[in-house]
Amino acid sequence: MAAEFQTPEFREYPAVPNALINDATAHLSPFIAKPNHQEPLGFPGELVENWEEKAVEKMGDLLTKYRGLRVYLDSCVKCGSCTDKCHYYQGTSDPKNMPVARQDLLRSVYRRYFTFAGKYFPKLVGARDMTREVLDEWYSYFHQCSQCRRCSVFCPYGIDTAEISMAAREIMDSIGHGQKYCNEILGKVQTVGNNLGLPGPALKATMAEFAEEIEDDTGLPVEIPIDKKGADVLLITPSADFFAEPHIDGLMGYAKVFHEAGVNWTLSSHAAEAANFSMFIGSYSNMKKVAERIRDAALELGVKQIIVGECGHAWRVAYSFWNTLTGVGAGADPSDEYALKLQKQLDPNVPQPMHICEFTYDLIQKGKLRFDKSANDHRTVTFHDSCNVARASRMGDWAGGQFDIPREVIKACCNNYVDMDPDTIKEKTYCCGGGGGLLTDDLMEIRVKGALPRMEALKDVVDHRGVNTLAAICAICKAQFAKVLPYYNFPMHMLVSTHQLVGESLVLTGSNQEKALQPKQEEPAKEDEAQAKAEE
Amino acid sequence: MATMNVAGRELEVDEEGYLIDLSQWDRAAGEELAKSENVEMTDSHWEVIDFLREYYEEYQIAPAVRVLTKAIGKKLGPEKGNSKYLYELFPYGPAKQACKIAGLPKPTGCI
Helix, strand or coil: CCCCCCCCCCCCCCCCCCCCCCCCCCCCCCCECCHHHHHHHCCCCCCCCCHHHHHHHHHHHHHHHCHHHHHHHHHCCCCCCCCCCCHHHHHHCCHHHCHHHHHHHHHHHHHHHHCHHHHHCHHHHCCCCCCHHHHHHHHHHCCCCCCCCHHHHHCCCCCCHHHHHHHHHHHHHHCCCCEHHHHHHHHHHHHCCCCCCCCHHHHHHHHHHHHHHHHHHHCCCCCCCECCCCCCEEEECCHHHHCCCCHHHHHHHHHHHHHHHCCCEEECCCCCCCCCHHHCCCCHHHHHHHHHHHHHHHHHHCCCEEEECCCHHHHHHHHHHHHHHHCCCCCCCCCCHHHHHHHHHCCCCCCCCEEHHHHHHHHHHCCCCCECHHHHCCCCEEECCCHHHHHHCCCCCCCCHHHHHHHHHHHHHCCCECCCCHHHCHHHCCCCCCCCCCCCHHHHHHHHHHCHHHHHHHHHHHHHHCCCEEEECCHHHHHHHHHHHHHHCCCHHHEEEHHHHHHHHECCCCCHHHHHHHHHHHHHHHHHHHHHHHHC | CEEEEECCEEEEECCCCCECCHHHCCHHHHHHHHHHCCCCCCHHHHHHHHHHHHHHHHHCCCCCHHHHHHHHHHHHCHHHCCHHHHHHHCCCCHHHHHHHHCCCCCCCCCC
């Protein structure tokens, strides 16, 4: 159970800036990783002896590796544009949750050790020594950032707080001060193949249950294949799709789409995970290791295409980094023989990787999917743009495709669709409150408080536009909303997976649903005849 | 390491109160874990806990929520085979809260 705290009150909408409450969430700090979580990832088990020195050394290393980091640390002019843009700031009123203040936690140390003014006149430029107090503050407030990058949309210099937060976490990991949630999970994905620690036999048994459920519903043997050699498509999806609700209903939606499209697809038990939390902790080496499991599976199974399920940060990793990490997409290192091999194996005529929403959208465009939209008529749907999809990736081949495609998919299968306030969607979308490695019970307070702006925008369309369904395309968003909706007096079951809406209205050829629809389809024909007669 | 006292035995638990060594679990430990979650155990609760432990024994992981609801539905009737019923028994969520009481490791990931 989570510790006691007060759920924020809804503010007048649209909200005005909060009165500041100093150190309102200074007490929040996630569990620290134990040696058995740290060491398998290549990090020291616990805080190293000369950690102050090591932290500064690591910062220096990152500054030479990541040019952007130095630019972000140097270029802030304290204009204030970002201050009220962070959902955690809005939900907590803690000034250290203003993006600029969060950056300054690292910037102050950077100035002390890496700038002329900070070395000689630290007080004049707000430069600070690397001390225990600073480390504790970093640990607390860099785990109150979901790396959603909303602030960077409003920064005139494009300073990316996510990069700074990733760097801070990387430094902390390197001195033995990591976060349990992310690092324990990364250990599991690297040994078992997924975040859950779901072993192959359990995965197979679970998928057999889901296939049975689809068959009971549709009357069709819709397969969910695992480790099928010679399949054309490898689906890489978050393991929450195998375990949690409403994630599972999204997975069944994908299976129905593949079935109807006649695609020969498979999951992999070796790489049964799209999530790659290495991004949250800024660890390139771990990100590569996790991504390489997917390459291993793709090479082993001989697939021609890789499709990614509903997962926000995974799509950022897949879309933006898989090409150079593994060879999925163009741009592999010429010395990386496996990347080159995979590039040759994958079909160059389709996007590599492809998002499941792109796949479904294409089929809709080609008229290959039939929907009974009335199956979703009890719903008025709104869509939550996931931060990493919205601000760090793309779908389709046009600007804003990542906003249009999921909406078009939903509109193809639902009659009632409403967007939330334009200031809270698309590139200005609010984080669900649980992204960036914060989706853990020990951070429930910041998760609930950080959800405030999204919950307010939701309440607006619930109260005024009749919305009763919130659709998401990210495993983290779904798990987060399932937990926080009740805190704001919304029913948990208003949350759905986007492909759940697809799956529940898709009319599969030869299915029970198709048979049930047939009499209905004849009726308009009769009317036409009657009309034709009347016209005669 | 934190511990939990069960009838004179000191059992190790992690920072969130999950049992470290699941072989130390017995009904008395389950009762004690339920108390820490403010859950009053009834026969209906134990039916779920027993199923979780059996499933874990076979697969080394807790079942997906849907697998759990289906199994409960088959065993106890369709009116109980839904997540609403499970949430009534385990308000903080059947996956985590019921696992904790069953002495199983906490499920991790985006759940």
